[in-house]
Structures are given as structure tokens and as C-alpha cells.
Amino acid sequence: MKSSKWVCFTAIALCAGMLVGCGKPSKEKLVEMAAENLQKNVPQKLDSITTLTKAEANNGTLNLYYTISHPEAQLHAAEAEMGIRSNIIEQYCYNDQNKQLREMGIEVNHNYTDSTGASLFIIKADPSQCTAK
Numbered sequence: 001m002k003s004s005k006w007v008c009f010t011a012i013a014l015c016a017g018m019l020v021g022c023g024k025p026s027k028e029k030l031v032e033m034a035a036e037n038l039q040k041n042v043p044q045k046l047d048s049i050t051t052l053t054k055a056e057a058n059n060g061t062l063n064l065y066y067t068i069s070h071p072e073a074q075l076h077a078a079e080a081e082m083g084i085r086s087n088i089i090e091q092y093c094y095n096d097q098n099k100q101l102r103e104m105g106i107e108v109n110h111n112y113t114d115s116t117g118a119s120l121f122i123i124k125a126d127p128s129q130c131t132a133k
Helices: 005-019 027-039 077-094 096-103
Strands: 050-058 061-068 107-114 119-125
Touching: 027 050, 027 061, 077 096, 077 107, 077 119
Parallel strands: 061 107
Antiparallel strands: 050 061, 107 119
16 A cells, blocks of 8 residues: 555645634634635545545644545555655645644644544644754
């Protein structure tokens, strides 16, 4: 199972785009607005096997839910997580579109399940994972 760059940062970039230009709302309000905006477009196919199925706000944390539709998703979950994790953290920490997320300390949880709904892995991205380049 290949990890697509789209899987890793599309939702974050969409969220960040929603946050730019919103004045000075609270962290919680920004996350709610981003989740509402993303939720309008679900399900959203990100690549041939990955679909963003849900976006929700929870006390200033953005939770994104994905389904991986691959018959061997459970079997390859560990290797998929490794590849996807590094891309998500890279995009969260170093993509200019995500600057406001980092500056406001917004955590983004990426929750992956297989097509049966069984949990595969969760990837958390937050400013504490970012180091200076």
C-alpha cells in the first residue's frame, strides 16, 4: 500500500486555507470553522484508496477521519503509518499554508480506518513535533 502525498497534507492545507483571513477568532472557533468547511466536502477521495470521511472539532483539536479501501490495509498498516506520519508531520510543520495552525497551537488528529471501520492508526500533528530547519 503506497502513501500518497495527498493523503498526508490535503486536509491540513484545506484547513489552513480556511483559517487565513478570519481576523482574531479563538482557537476553538477557528477549528470549528475549519471542520465545518471540510465536512461540506466529505466524502472526499484523496487518492485511489484513501477517502476523507469526516472532519470534526473537539475543544480546539481538529479530528480528521479517513478510510483506506485496500484489501490488505490491516496487514500493511504499520508501514503505511510510517510513510504517512512523516509526510503529515513534514506538511504540518514546514508548509507555509499551515503556519496559522502552528502559531495557534492547533492539534490535528488523523484517524485512519479500513473499509470495515476497524481502526488502523492515528497520527497526531502539533507544534511540539516541529523543529527548526
